[in-house]
Every structure is written in structure tokens, then in C-alpha cells.
Amino acid sequence: MTAERRVTVSRSPVALGRSRDLFDPEEGGPGVPAIVGRQLRQALLTVGAVAVLLAGVPVIAAWVPAPWAWLALSLAVQGFWVVLAVLQLRRAERLER
Numbered sequence: 876m877t878a879e880r881r882v883t884v885s886r887s888p889v890a891l892g893r894s895r896d897l898f899d900p901e902e903g904g905p906g907v908p909a910i911v912g913r914q915l916r917q918a919l920l921t922v923g924a925v926a927v928l929l930a931g932v933p934v935i936a937a938w939v940p941a942p943w944a945w946l947a948l949s950l951a952v953q954g955f956w957v958v959l960a961v962l963q964l965r966r967a968e969r970l971e972r
Contacts, residue, residue, distance in 0.1 A: 913970045914970050918963065921959055921962070924959055932949075935948060
């Protein structure tokens with residue numbers, strides 16, 4: 876059997892949203908509203924790119940009457956969505972640092 880190890884905590888943990896170095900703009904941190912605002916702007920750019928992509932696929936397919944166009948476009952759109960999702964995640968994580 877393994878012996879259990881007990882740890883004594885001498886002070887209470889900081890409540891979420893109360894840490895000075897991360898959330899207080901006076902202490903040098905960017906502040907929660909600033910981070911959320913930047914992430915929201917980034918998310919809106921991603922939503923705009925997805926909207927352009929969704930609106931553009933039928934337009935492109937209408938210009939190219941070949942039956943293989945829908946297959947190629949549907950595969951390309953999936954790839955673009957994956958790339959957009961990865962970029963969105965990386966940018967959101969970078970904005971939190």
C-alpha cells in the first residue's frame with residue numbers, strides 16, 4: 876500500500892477573477908474585459924471568414940458547371956474550416972498570454 880500524503884494549506888486560494896497580476900490593470904495585467912474584447916474581435920473575424928466561405932462556395936460552383944466542382948469545393952471547404960478553427964484557437968490562446 877502507498878502512504879497517503881497530506882498537505883496543509885496555510886491560506887485560502889485566490890478567488891477566480893481576483894488575482895492581481897492577471898486581472899488588475901493597475902498591476903500591469905491587461906484586465907479581463909480587455910482580453911475578452913480582443914478575443915471577441917478575433918472571433919468575429921473568424922465568423923466573417925466562415926460567412927464569406929459559405930456564401931462563396933455556391934457562387935464559385937455556379938461559375939464552374941463541371942460536376943466535379945462540387946466535390947472539389949466540398950473537400951476544400953472542410954480543409955479551410957479546419958485551418959480557420961486551428962488559427963482561431965491559437966490566436967485566442969495567444970491573446971490570453
